[in-house]
Amino acid sequence: MPRPSRWSDVVEAAAQVFQQKGFAASSLEDIAAEVGMRKGSLYHYINSKEDLLFAVVSEPATRILDSLQKIAALDLPPSEKLRQAAITHAAVLDETFVYASVYLREIAGNQRFAEWASKDREYRRVLTSIVEDGVERGDFSAVIHAGTATLAFIGALNWMTHWYRPGGPLPAAVIADQICTTFLNGMIVRGGRPASSNEPARPKKKAAR
Amino acid sequence: MPRPSRWSDVVEAAAQVFQQKGFAASSLEDIAAEVGMRKGSLYHYINSKEDLLFAVVSEPATRILDSLQKIAALDLPPSEKLRQAAITHAAVLDETFVYASVYLREIAGNQRFAEWASKDREYRRVLTSIVEDGVERGDFSAVIHAGTATLAFIGALNWMTHWYRPGGPLPAAVIADQICTTFLNGMIVRGGRPASSNEPARPKKKAAR
Numbered sequence: 001m002p003r004p005s006r007w008s009d010v011v012e013a014a015a016q017v018f019q020q021k022g023f024a025a026s027s028l029e030d031i032a033a034e035v036g037m038r039k040g041s042l043y044h045y046i047n048s049k050e051d052l053l054f055a056v057v058s059e060p061a062t063r064i065l066d067s068l069q070k071i072a073a074l075d076l077p078p079s080e081k082l083r084q085a086a087i088t089h090a091a092v093l094d095e096t097f098v099y100a101s102v103y104l105r106e107i108a109g110n111q112r113f114a115e116w117a118s119k120d121r122e123y124r125r126v127l128t129s130i131v132e133d134g135v136e137r138g139d140f141s142a143v144i145h146a147g148t149a150t151l152a153f154i155g156a157l158n159w160m161t162h163w164y165r166p167g168g169p170l171p172a173a174v175i176a177d178q179i180c181t182t183f184l185n186g187m188i189v190r191g192g193r194p195a196s197s198n199e200p201a202r203p204k205k206k207a208a209r
Numbered sequence: 210m211p212r213p214s215r216w217s218d219v220v221e222a223a224a225q226v227f228q229q230k231g232f233a234a235s236s237l238e239d240i241a242a243e244v245g246m247r248k249g250s251l252y253h254y255i256n257s258k259e260d261l262l263f264a265v266v267s268e269p270a271t272r273i274l275d276s277l278q279k280i281a282a283l284d285l286p287p288s289e290k291l292r293q294a295a296i297t298h299a300a301v302l303d304e305t306f307v308y309a310s311v312y313l314r315e316i317a318g319n320q321r322f323a324e325w326a327s328k329d330r331e332y333r334r335v336l337t338s339i340v341e342d343g344v345e346r347g348d349f350s351a352v353i354h355a356g357t358a359t360l361a362f363i364g365a366l367n368w369m370t371h372w373y374r375p376g377g378p379l380p381a382a383v384i385a386d387q388i389c390t391t392f393l394n395g396m397i398v399r400g401g402r403p404a405s406s407n408e409p410a411r412p413k414k415k416a417a418r
Contacts (some may be wrong), residue, residue, distance in 0.1 A: 024234030049305045054260050105314065108373070148379070155368020156361035162316070163360055179361045182353050183391060204348070 009035050010045050011059075014052035018102045023053055054113050057103040060096040061119045064089060065126075072126050078134030082153070083180045085127060089157045090176035094166050101161045124150060153183050218244050219254050220268075227311040232262055263322050266312040269305040270328045273298060273416035274335075281335050287343030291362070292389045298366045299385035303375050310370045333359060362392050384386060 013035035017026045028049055032039040046052055067088040071081050093100045107120065128150040134140035156179050164175065221242040223245035226235045237258055242249040255261055276297040280290050302309045316329065343349035365388050373384065 022231055022233040024231040073216050141394075145379075148387045149391050150386055151368065152391060153364035155366075155371070156364040157232055159360065159367060160363020161365070175357055178353050178357045182358050182361060185350075185394060191304075 006035065006037070007045055008036070010042065011052065011055045015056045015098045015102055018053065018056060019098050019104070019195070023049075023102070023106050032168035050113075053102070053106060054116065056099050057106065057113075057116055060092050060100040060103050061116060063096065064092045065119050065123050066125060067092065068126050072130060078130050078137065078139055079184050081130045082127075082134075082184060083177065085130070086157060086176040086180040086183075087151070087173050089154075090160060090164075090172040090179075093157070093160055093164070097166050104158050104161050124154065127154065149183070153179075156183070210269050215244065215246070216254055219246070219251065220261065221266045224265045224307045224311055227262065227265060229317070232258075232311070232315050254384065259322075262311070262315060263325065264324055265308050266315065266322075269301050269309040269312050270325060272305065273301045274328050274332050277332055277335050281339060287339050287346065287348055288393050290339045291336075291343075291393060292386065294339070295362070295366060295385040295389040295392075296382050298363075299369060299373075299381040299388075302366070302369055302373070303381035306370070306375050313367050313370050320379065333363065358392070362388075365392070 010031070014026075014031045017030045017034050021030065026049070028039050028042055031049075031052065032042050045089075046055075068085055071084045071088065074081065074084075076084070107116070119181065128146055131140060131150050135142050135146060157176065160172070164172065166172075171178040219240070223235075223240050226239045227241050230239065235258070237248050237251055240258075240261065241251050255264075278292055280293045280297065283290065283293075285293070316325070337355055340349060340355040340359050340362075344351050344355060366385065369381070369384065373381065375381075
């Protein structure tokens with residue numbers, strides 16, 4: 001019986017080691033030990049430690065971009081596209097938590113992979129175009145710079161890797177929905193149709209003091 | 210003439226090296242070389258590389274917390290406190306850019322310093338209490354969880370270290386003001402008084418389609 005490829009085990013081990021020690025301080029010895037392999041055997045899978053970093057970050061990068069591109073192509077209002085994008089973004093963070101944490105920690109110092117950087121730029125471009133579409137349609141306020149709002153939106157979601165933990169008290173989808181509601185109600189022109197089905201109209205409340 | 214202490218040069222050099230290589234991959238030799246000192250001389254200033262990381266991150270951590278505590282104590286509505294907090298937060302990121310980048314990159318893997326972690330918790334606690342105060346006064350919508358909104362707010366601002374550069378096209382204060390306007394208009398109860406002096410009341414606009 002042929003031994004199945006251990007590629008996914010190797011990538012998983014690399015993600016664990018990179019998350020714990022950071023990429024720069026991790027060695028191929030550490031990763032070999034984590035997966036229970038000799039260092040020499042790792043070279044059947046990779047040429048360098050960089051190959052492993054790229055494999056780790058490709059998982060969330062590819063999933064998050066593919067999902068956004070599908071959402072962008074749907075026939076939905078921009079506010080609903082943003083909500084779906086937020087929920088999908090958070091779902092990918094949740095499901096690939098260790099990988100995504102490595103991604104977000106290492107991208108600060110690493111634009112070394114052209115493909116990684118280009119996925120990152122493309123994600124930002126597609127999301128910005130949804131916001132711009134909302135401004136053009138009159139759904140979103142033009143007071144906010146679309147690029148800044150998009151980066152704030154991405155930042156609020158990505159920052160989840162600093163405080164969210166899978167299996168914690170609030171599910172990722174609920175958090176993403178709340179973050180999105182905060183952003184949407186800020187971006188939608190006052191008096192326009194409400195963006196969130198979660199926020200019923202309320203009577204004006206008198207200040208408590 | 211006595212030679213002035215080179216402590217601030219040492220910390221500055223450490224910040225530069227940590228930002229470029231990451232803390233884990235940086236050596237005291239690297240830092241000594243950056244500051245133009247022998248490695249042995251560094252031990253007049255520190256006991257370990259950790260001492261330097263703590264010195265680097267203390268600068269933005271202390272400034273950002275002190276400023277927020279002063280803002281929290283002012284007699285201002287919560288929306289105005291949040292705006293001042295955002296602008297001050299961005300100003301500290303701007304003025305201590307390399308230090309703050311090291312802070313935000315390394316805190317992901319390092320809760321090793323009790324004092325650092327406690328400043329971080331305290332910042333979040335004070336900001337959350339401003340949001341909660343806004344909810345109690347009826348200024349902010351209670352639909353959004355105050356803790357989630359606060360973390361999204363902090364995340365949107367901190368994420369600036371990934372895309373903002375001092376001296377770039379938009380000043381940090383303008384970006385912070387825009388981020389804050391996005392958040393405030395989402396958190397303020399519909400029909401309440403407008404939070405932002407930047408957003409004039411607008412006539413109801415019909416959706417473009």
